[in-house]
Amino acid sequence: MSGTLFKENKKKSISKKKIAIISSTIAVIVGIVGGKYYVDRQKLAVANENIQKISITIPQGSNTQSIAKILKDNGLIRNEFIFRITSKLEKKDSSYKAGVYLLSNGMNQDQIMKELISGGASNSDTKFTIPEGFELKQIAEKLSKQGIVNKEKFLSLTSKVSNFSSEYEFLKEVPQDSSLEGFLYPDTYEIYKGATEEEIIKKMLNNFNKIYTNEIKNKGKQIGLDTNKIITLASIIEREAKIDSERPMVSAVFHNRLKKNIMLESCATVQYILGERKEVLTYKDLKIKSEYNTYLNRGLPPSPIASPGIKSIMAAVDPANVDYLFFVANKDGSHTFTKTYEEHIKAQKNN
Numbered sequence: 001m002s003g004t005l006f007k008e009n010k011k012k013s014i015s016k017k018k019i020a021i022i023s024s025t026i027a028v029i030v031g032i033v034g035g036k037y038y039v040d041r042q043k044l045a046v047a048n049e050n051i052q053k054i055s056i057t058i059p060q061g062s063n064t065q066s067i068a069k070i071l072k073d074n075g076l077i078r079n080e081f082i083f084r085i086t087s088k089l090e091k092k093d094s095s096y097k098a099g100v101y102l103l104s105n106g107m108n109q110d111q112i113m114k115e116l117i118s119g120g121a122s123n124s125d126t127k128f129t130i131p132e133g134f135e136l137k138q139i140a141e142k143l144s145k146q147g148i149v150n151k152e153k154f155l156s157l158t159s160k161v162s163n164f165s166s167e168y169e170f171l172k173e174v175p176q177d178s179s180l181e182g183f184l185y186p187d188t189y190e191i192y193k194g195a196t197e198e199e200i201i202k203k204m205l206n207n208f209n210k211i212y213t214n215e216i217k218n219k220g221k222q223i224g225l226d227t228n229k230i231i232t233l234a235s236i237i238e239r240e241a242k243i244d245s246e247r248p249m250v251s252a253v254f255h256n257r258l259k260k261n262i263m264l265e266s267c268a269t270v271q272y273i274l275g276e277r278k279e280v281l282t283y284k285d286l287k288i289k290s291e292y293n294t295y296l297n298r299g300l301p302p303s304p305i306a307s308p309g310i311k312s313i314m315a316a317v318d319p320a321n322v323d324y325l326f327f328v329a330n331k332d333g334s335h336t337f338t339k340t341y342e343e344h345i346k347a348q349k350n351n
Contacts, residue, residue, distance in 0.1 A: 043109040253325060
């Protein structure tokens with residue numbers, strides 16, 4: 001009887017082992033299938049609808065990791081790691097070429113890799129630089145003179161935020177009937193020859209989207225500024241300050257005035273209305289009726305007056321901890337900051 005029991009226990013033990021082996025095998029198969037499914041999904045095109053052409057530049061000397069980041073930042077691939085590991089496994093790491101590429105978010109990863117191996121339009125690209133503090137009309141004028149855009153078409157497309165707000169989350173916090181003033185990020189751009197006005201505008205908006213981080217947005221919220229107000233204030237700082245180290249101080253003056261409900265009295269806002277940058281504004285200039293005239297209206301203007309750089313944007317949400325209420329420009333481009341009106345008048349006389 002004990003022998004029979006031993007045989008039965010042995011059979012049960014073997015059965016349990018078989019079950020364990022089968023279960024493990026199934027788990028491995030499921031894992032492999034599931035893993036392959038995940039990888040294949042990550043290689044798919046980012047968009048199935050609302051497909052856009054996107055111009056990117058792969059700089060000389062870029063490795064696979066930096067290329068993957070460029071592609072991800074521009075919304076062209078789903079997963080940087082999958083792109084890198086696929087490149088390594090398929091031995092494509094050394095095959096990608098530098099240059100300017102016109103890709104699409106409707107292309108899958110394999111198609112993008114093929115384009116990058118074929119090479120971009122490096123011999124037919126165009127560069128342009130937008131300086132910090134440029135107004136929209138100046139950008140249009142510069143690009144038109146370089147033969148890059150049709151000025152009227154460019155200004156028409158940028159005349160309303162609503163033309164692009166469905167594609168850019170940050171534009172949803174901006175009045176939809178205002179222009180893109182302030183949101184075409186100042187930088188040096190490389191585009192392929194023949195790029196359309198819309199593609200160029202999107203490239204500049206994409207650049208703004210990269211630098212406008214959640215950190216900046218959250219800092220703004222903490223001090224009561226939404227995206228429109230952050231960039232509006234940053235644009236005034238950009239136009240007022242010439243020395244980077246003074247930007248947080250200029251920002252502090254405006255923040256202190258806003259808190260005390262004192263008019264900002266920024267000459268830059270009047271120059272924006274005039275359409276010219278006069279060195280000395282007249283009393284008549286300061287009395288021009290406009291919602292952008294901060295000598296007549298309290299608070300910030302309704303929208304930005306120029307394209308601010310990252311240092312002015314950071315200064316707008318992180319002002320210096322000072323109690324100055326005035327500043328006056330010195331001949332060397334610096335400013336003298338003061339707390340009282342009497343001190344301000346004295347500083348003016350010294351200039």
